[in-house]
Amino acid sequence: DPSGNGEECGEENILSGFKTTAVLKDSAREKTIFLHGKLDEQEAVVILQKTPITAASVAEMFACSKLKLEMRNDIYSTYHLQPPAHLNVLKATVVCPATEKHVKKYQVQESFLVEETGEDYLSITLPYIQEKSFSLQWVFNILEKKAEADRIVYEDPDPDVGFVLLPDFKWDQKQTHDLYLIAIVHQRDLKSIRELTAAHLPLLQNICTKGKEAILERYGLPASKLRVYFHYQPSYYHLHVHFTALASEAPGGGVERAHLLSDVVQNLRADGGFYRQRSLSFPLRADDGLLAKFQQAGRL
Amino acid sequence: DPSGNGEECGEENILSGFKTTAVLKDSAREKTIFLHGKLDEQEAVVILQKTPITAASVAEMFACSKLKLEMRNDIYSTYHLQPPAHLNVLKATVVCPATEKHVKKYQVQESFLVEETGEDYLSITLPYIQEKSFSLQWVFNILEKKAEADRIVYEDPDPDVGFVLLPDFKWDQKQTHDLYLIAIVHQRDLKSIRELTAAHLPLLQNICTKGKEAILERYGLPASKLRVYFHYQPSYYHLHVHFTALASEAPGGGVERAHLLSDVVQNLRADGGFYRQRSLSFPLRADDGLLAKFQQAGRL
Known part of the structure; x- marks a missing residue:
């Protein structure tokens, strides 16, 4: 367990075998990444997307997160905030088997x-x-x-x-x-x-x-x-x-x-x-x- | 510990005392939320922002996350993916004490x-x-x-x-x-x-x-x-x-x-x-x- 947080690898985590061959698109603003790779010997596209922060979850997030000061300047300060894992779920979308057309669709184009x-x-x-x-x-x-x-x-x-x-x-x-x-x-x-x-x-x-x-x-x-x-x-x-x-x-x-x-x-x-x-x-x-x-x- | 994941409330987590009085702006697309509230009896603005998914972190994220099937249709499927907490840190920006002007700056305006x-x-x-x-x-x-x-x-x-x-x-x-x-x-x-x-x-x-x-x-x-x-x-x-x-x-x-x-x-x-x-x-x-x-x- 590399996290030291008591997490365990999920059972039946079919994505644990996913091997990324290329990053198709990396949308930093939207906290989304589009990956091309192999899943059980099949071509696959996997989209990982962070989820919106809901107002309903912030009280628990504040109460029970690890906080690390990053910068302080006058009235401004920034922190790294590490919430409990269950408050911070991503959405994963899998296309498998993916054709050339799927790969092209998600590829960032000049x-x-x-x-x-x-x-x-x-x-x-x-x-x-x-x-x-x-x-x-x-x-x-x-x-x-x-x-x-x-x-x-x-x-x-x-x-x-x-x-x-x-x-x-x-x-x-x-x-x-x-x-x-x-x-x-x-x-x-x-x-x-x-x-x-x-x-x-x-x-x-x-x-x-x-x-x-x-x-x-x-x-x-x-x-x-x-x-x-x-x-x-x-x-x-x-x-x-x-x-x-x-x-x-x-x-x-x-x-x-x-x-x-x-x-x-x-x-x-x-x-x-x-x-x-x-x-x-x-x-x-x-x-x-x-x-x-x-x-x-x-x-x- | 409500998460059941072995997390513990961070020590010296000054944000644990933050009481939200209003959501100033909720940017679902950018996974960012702007909050107005009180921190130790002082007016404060807190901005919580999920961080971009880096290509370097995805291998570990796939290897060691909990995965829950949400929907499957033909070659498409979606999942909830819960990565270990340390791979999923947020950025928190705190303005404290915040003036009326700070609050107005972050407030979504028609x-x-x-x-x-x-x-x-x-x-x-x-x-x-x-x-x-x-x-x-x-x-x-x-x-x-x-x-x-x-x-x-x-x-x-x-x-x-x-x-x-x-x-x-x-x-x-x-x-x-x-x-x-x-x-x-x-x-x-x-x-x-x-x-x-x-x-x-x-x-x-x-x-x-x-x-x-x-x-x-x-x-x-x-x-x-x-x-x-x-x-x-x-x-x-x-x-x-x-x-x-x-x-x-x-x-x-x-x-x-x-x-x-x-x-x-x-x-x-x-x-x-x-x-x-x-x-x-x-x-x-x-x-x-x-x-x-x-x-x-x-x-x-």
């Missing part, structure tokens, strides 16, 4: 910022999207109520300015401080903000007004608590708008990928060709096929 | 999204900035080499298009994946992007080109790995540009506050009055004096 001109869109990005012809069947299923119909929070069925509003899968709907909904337009030929012109202002205004109203009514969150934006590049090429709680750091809410709906409306009002002509910057992962196309075109 | 028109800037924001006359002495000290001169990474001394580039205090300069530098302009009368016109394009181009060159030379990071942006509202009203590593989720990099330098340049090229006339959205904390001004003006 990203590169690409600056796409209007011409780059027509000569590089649009042909790539058309060539890949990503399936949008799941989007059409939602719009046609063939799937997820019970999840719809609001719908305006108008074919031109209408949309369906429903919770994003990343949101567990248990609290509004991380609210995340998606508005998917009924129009089927709009791939992304690149294709928006002044003709789409009624659609955008409608999503802005009715989306915010529906969220206020259903969740009690006013417009001043919302971040409403597009992604460019989007993760699928059917126009949709993200509604996230301002209080949460939404994934994909960074300035390098997100475009506020209110800015898009203003830009199109001032110049209907704004999104056809302007250079747009966005990050692409090293394994993204579109990055290869930009590299082949000598644009990176 | 934020509200404000949409500021060009007129709002002139009638609400600018008078507020002038009334408060925030001190910029520390900025002038840097520009005049009276402070932090040894931290300067690059300088263009030109009074019109020149700037000083130096690391932000949030960056420990130990690795480039969280690189964070600030370019502070030598011009003294530019408060923020609100005051930029086409006349400032040479300044912005110069910062963009020479800032990126200096970072490539010193840190080996090319422009495609950088996020270069302004904040609006900024945290101080002397024009400055943030250079952060694309790989890091920079605090304040969200679309609701950040404006890419490349977009600012394009916008000013197309319309020199862009930043004087457009509505700009930004979040304000509930305790921000500027929010009160917008509320008094009936703009929220």
Whole structure:
């Protein structure tokens, strides 16, 4: 027992035989580590994650921990605090047997910022999207109520300015401080903000007004608590708008990928060709096929 | 010993007497909790923070932990993993005695999204900035080499298009994946992007080109790995540009506050009055004096 704390190796601890071959990702901020390795001769991915500190546990933690002073300066001091083991459990997620695809999914990927001109869109990005012809069947299923119909929070069925509003899968709907909904337009030929012109202002205004109203009514969150934006590049090429709680750091809410709906409306009002002509910057992962196309075109 | 693990309350554990009166902030994502309470009859703030999982510790953690199956589904399974206490230390930071100001600093604050028109800037924001006359002495000290001169990474001394580039205090300069530098302009009368016109394009181009060159030379990071942006509202009203590593989720990099330098340049090229006339959205904390001004003006 190397700890000297009276701990014993757990019985039936199948992870005790796990041999790490690579650290796929090490997220210091989130206290999570993603490991690739072997478990009983099989490929496996193991994710170790420290758990949040609950308010309910701190009294016992303070009462019964070992404390070691690290630094003291005026009114500030820092300590190492070693709580009893049962108050400090981690979450382990195991994928076994893991395929190459699982390993790649968790691997940290370098990203590169690409600056796409209007011409780059027509000569590089649009042909790539058309060539890949990503399936949008799941989007059409939602719009046609063939799937997820019970999840719809609001719908305006108008074919031109209408949309369906429903919770994003990343949101567990248990609290509004991380609210995340998606508005998917009924129009089927709009791939992304690149294709928006002044003709789409009624659609955008409608999503802005009715989306915010529906969220206020259903969740009690006013417009001043919302971040409403597009992604460019989007993760699928059917126009949709993200509604996230301002209080949460939404994934994909960074300035390098997100475009506020209110800015898009203003830009199109001032110049209907704004999104056809302007250079747009966005990050692409090293394994993204579109990055290869930009590299082949000598644009990176 | 409630844990049954043979732990004993640490001797000289001054935190054992801490009585929590309020949870100031509970950051589940970062596994950190901020508490306000009493320590020996004195006001105190205690921050408990789980520590990152190091690759070096996982072998011992796997070999000698208790494991409890939580869920199994096909190739996926999740467990509770209880490592020996010594492998699972927290960091505790104590501020004692703590003033009202300390408590407020750590308290989570509601934020509200404000949409500021060009007129709002002139009638609400600018008078507020002038009334408060925030001190910029520390900025002038840097520009005049009276402070932090040894931290300067690059300088263009030109009074019109020149700037000083130096690391932000949030960056420990130990690795480039969280690189964070600030370019502070030598011009003294530019408060923020609100005051930029086409006349400032040479300044912005110069910062963009020479800032990126200096970072490539010193840190080996090319422009495609950088996020270069302004904040609006900024945290101080002397024009400055943030250079952060694309790989890091920079605090304040969200679309609701950040404006890419490349977009600012394009916008000013197309319309020199862009930043004087457009509505700009930004979040304000509930305790921000500027929010009160917008509320008094009936703009929220």
